[in-house]
Amino acid sequence: MNHTSTESPALPRAVLYDWDNTLVDNWGTIRAALNHALEQHGLRPWTEEESRERIKQSLRDSFPRIFGERWTEARDQFYTYFEAHHLDHLRPIPGAEALLESFAARGVYQAVVSNKTGRFLRAEADKLGWTRFFGRLVGAQDAEADKPHCAPVHMALAPSGIAPSREVWFIGDADIDMECAHAAGLVPVLVGVAEGEGFGRFPPAHRYDTCDTLSGLVRRIGDTISVQAPDGTGSAD
Incomplete structure (x- = not known):
């Protein structure tokens, strides 16, 4: 299953992730x-x-x-x-680290908005050696309200100085992630095969089977941008 839109997405300035079942399996x-x-x-x-x-x-x-x-x-x-x-059985979702590496290599700001309690979320990121990827890891009770409210989105983006906009992706596996993205004016990106009544009201703009699929797209988009001249007509070399 590929992205829902018929057009290839542009590389975002920032990416927010859900945590459980999006980046990790716990x-x-x-x-x-x-x-x-x-x-x-x-x-x-x-x-x-x-x-x-x-x-x-x-x-x-x-x-x-x-x-x-x-x-x-x-x-x-x-x-x-x-x-x-929780740390004994923590496992990365296949392709998740490659996805994080792909965005990091292209200078895209990354953060997490999860409904897992913040201290557990940050302990798991430390355990995996992933804290280095994120400008902020926002969990439940860290902001004044939890996802799908917009408060944790603003908290997660604050270190970057980037405002919520269509230049920011929210990547998640559940309808509550898509609801949060819609509420905050972000691009909702679904990873995995998911079902839920909320998808009818809050559809993803793009949908991918796996983190590996999305990571490959990010590399292709980034490589295309990197070889374009300032006027977008050819190689910058």
């Missing part, structure tokens, strides 16, 4: 931690399918709905389990 630990909290409250654990459909919002937005008045207790149970296990 799904098993997230689901296990949630089911641990559900079971502690006498609730039925969620299946794989249910988890992938429902785990999109940040914890502070979703847990009051799931656990009611006891949501802070469930929050602490989730965090205790997750903190003990």
Whole structure:
């Protein structure tokens, strides 16, 4: 599956990424931690399918709905389990590091906007040696509101001095990422095969099967730009 638009996109000035299932695979630990909290409250654990459909919002937005008045207790149970296990099972999505390298080599500013708690997000980036790629890693509770609100977008872009615009891509795997991109006036870019009712209201501008596919496109666009003369008519050499 290639990009939704019929035109090849221009290289952006900045890229914001979702984290889980976009750049890294830590799904098993997230689901296990949630089911641990559900079971502690006498609730039925969620299946794989249910988890992938429902785990999109940040914890502070979703847990009051799931656990009611006891949501802070469930929050602490989730965090205790997750903190003990999340670095053990962390894996990069295939092609993710090559994508980060491709943008970095072309001077594109990169940052993360995730609904994972900020301290866990930054610990995982450190574990992978990826902190060097990002101007800022914004997680849940770092900004005044969480994704899909625009507040974390502004926080993530602040070090670059780049304002939210169509010169900024938001790359993610879920409809909540596309919703955030639309709300902030960014270009929504979907990576992977995803389903959700939100895609009808917040469609991606471009869609790619894998990080490898997108990384190849970035290299081609960047190489084309690098050999163009100032008037765009030929080689600059």
